[in-house]
Amino acid sequence: MRHPAPPPPAATAPKPNPTDSSEPAPPRPFQLGLPALDAFPRKLWARLAGRRARGLSLAGLNYPDPAGYPPLREAIARHLALFRGIHCSADQIFITSGFQAALGLAARTLLRPGDPVWMEDPGYFRASGALRLAGARLAPAPVDQDGLRVDEAIRREPDARMAYCTPSHHSPLGVTLSLPRRLELLDWAARRQAWIVEDDYDGEFRYDGPPLPALSSLDRSGRALYIGSFSKTLFPGLRLGYLVAPPDVAARFAEACNLLSPAPSTLDQATTADFLDQGHFARHIKRMRALYAQRRAALAAALQSECGARLRLDGQAVGLQLTAWLPDGEDDRAAAARLRARGLAGQPLSAFSLECGHPPALLLGFANVPAEQAPALARRLREALDLPLPK
Ligand SMILES: Cc1ncc(COP(=O)(O)O)c(C=O)c1O
Known part of the structure; x- marks a missing residue:
């Protein structure tokens, strides 16, 4: 009796698994210390990296x-x-x-x-x-x-x-x-x-x-x-x-x-x-500067309209995060914990203090907040902090 032909052998290379648990978690809104991961030219990077890997010489193993x-x-x-x-x-x-x-x-x-x-x-x-x-x-x-x-x-x-x-x-x-x-x-x-x-x-x-x-x-x-x-x-x-x-x-x-x-x-x-x-670095930084300026302005405006004077923003127009001052007497660690509980990131200023002491504030990363999402995220933040809408 003839047996049915065996199925073709499975491809030996495992397919990338989009839910692979060895991958770092995606950024949470307001996470500090990150550039805009969505705006990085991954294809270009992969092409340059692939060319280098394919050209690996014997001496390159030393x-x-x-x-x-x-x-x-x-x-x-x-x-x-x-x-x-x-x-x-x-x-x-x-x-x-x-x-x-x-x-x-x-x-x-x-x-x-x-x-x-x-x-x-x-x-x-x-x-x-x-x-x-x-x-x-x-x-x-x-x-x-x-x-x-x-x-x-x-x-x-x-x-x-x-x-x-x-x-x-x-x-x-x-x-x-x-x-x-x-x-x-x-x-x-x-x-x-x-x-x-x-x-x-x-x-x-x-x-x-x-x-x-x-x-x-x-x-x-x-x-x-x-x-x-x-x-x-x-x-x-x-x-x-x-x-x-x-x-x-x-x-x-x-x-x-x-x-x-x-x-x-x-x-x-x-x-x-x-x-x-090859000039990609200078171009990428120039492009990111424009994108960050836009994302920063959009988040600042959205926080202002959601939270008004209850969240005072300052810091110079540099970097990838905003400092949002809470009303005096608030506990910024408790505020950050409330954000975490709602799936948001952001860090309390007190986590950076040694002994000098500072008024309470939250540090909010804006690089991964697209301008169109800023109003909804600012609303989620206000609700997480239980702040009233400004009059
Ligand atoms: C103050 C400061 N220095 C340096 C870094 C960069 O650290 P690394 O190169 O280890 O990512 C960061 C990253 O968030 C930072 O906030």
Whole structure:
């Protein structure tokens, strides 16, 4: 008896599963720290990445330069000179897996256990956490509308070995470090032979004029380290960032990369280098600046009309988040929990505070809020916070 022909063998390559639980969750409305994932040119990226993967040579399987893929270091040096006012050689640039790895590298290369470090207060909790873990003793430095208060930081901890700061767009308050404060900070570092770590995580995104040059572009004494990240300019799943070391300590950083923190996958670095070299990066940033300006304005207007004076918005027109001040006496952690319960994101300002204390506020990411969805999301936020409609 003849048996029916067996079914054709199943294709061996598993099909991508759209509900694959190993995928990170999609962004929630108002989630902080994300660029517009919906606007990233994925097809273009996939084409560049595919070309690189197909062209992989035998030599390409070998151990690469731990400091980073040389053409990417060159491309970053050109980008920094053009867009951030920083003139450095590619040898001063070290490729890392994002900001965290760059900060860890700086701490392990330049600090000894117990060294005091000025930390902006409020300030980025991953920076304070990482510095603490690296053995630093945190010295909270208050922040006002002109950024980090250098005079007060000196009064509190004159012997700090390092200062961590976000001059282009303070995280999380959104203010810009003023020119007099920049000069004061550089002067202190030069006099005390201390280090400044400039975290320039989203300085490319300024909406009321061209981006300000980086603080490091004013450094004449070789005391400022610059950390850049591709998490906002490209996408955070890439996990790529870089550190620019002053010339005198570049060799120490090369050694530290080699021993502690070699650069990530060459394929990703090469794709990123192609993206920069072929002009896609500059074009993408230009396009995103226009999109973010529109999304920011739409969300601000929608929140204003839904919540009125109960939610005061401020922060300069920079970056990817809005600061929404709650009425005095409100508990911002409880407010953030209410948002979470309704499927919304947003973070309480108090989660960024060390000891200086601030009025309550919510930080709301707008990059993933399309303008047409802003009114409905602002309504959901008002309802979650149980605020009355303004009269
Ligand atoms: C203040 C600050 N610095 C740096 C980063 C970038 O970190 P990473 O490069 O690790 O994604 C972020 C991301 O949200 C941030 O908020």
